[in-house]
Amino acid sequence: MAKQKTDPNYKVIAENRRARFDYAIEQDLECGIMLEGSEVKSLRAGGSNIAESYAAVEEGELWLVNSYIAPYEQAKVFKHEERRRRKLLVSRKEMADLWNATQRxxxxxxxxxxxxxxxxxxxxxxxxAKGKKNHDKREAQAKRDWSRQKQRLLKDHG
Structure with a gap:
């Protein structure tokens, strides 16, 4: 992963930082996403949000629901809907694994x-992912605070 970050073409567009706090992530998977031309241009300009979105398996296909991609100003005729459902591209085996995981x-x-x-x-x-309980969130916050405090103490007395 570190090699990709030094690559000039690798660019993070949107990150759902809240997901790691609200959910315990068991496994992650890279998927392709079907986009229209104006959506790609808008993403390159940096206008998107995936914080309120989720993925769903429906009728044997994987969909990204409620993700926001800002409208591209230069697109006159071929504009896109901002919050449309977007199809995600995965192999059949991965699709079966995802469907089985969501049934739990x-x-x-x-x-x-x-x-x-x-x-x-x-x-x-x-x-x-599986949703975290409130006490799990507080425990994670306490661990994070303690590690920051340790770093400060080591820096001051080091």
Whole structure:
């Protein structure tokens, strides 16, 4: 992954940082995403949000629901809908695995990162996740605070 970040074509467009706080991510998967031309142009300009979106398996296909891609101003005739459902591209085996995962109680598919890969193709990383309870969230916050405090103490006394 570190190699991709140094690549000039690799660019993170949108990140769902809240997902790692609200969900316990068991597994993640890279998917292709079917976009229209004006959507790709808008993504290159940086106008998108995947925080409120989710992925769903419907009729044997994987869909990204409620993701926002800003309208592209220069598109006069071929404008796109901002919050339309977008088809995600995965293999049949991966689709079966995702469907089986979502059938388990409490499991859902959440988008984690939307990015352009090293070839310049738009990709989305989705995670198979289970919702965290409030006490789990507080515990994670306490661990994070303690590690920050330790770093400060080591820096001051180091």
């Amino acid at each position: 109680k409490g499991m859902t598919l959440v988008p984690l990162v939307l990015y352009f890969n090293h070839r310049g193709m738009a990709k989305i990383k989705i995670g198979i």
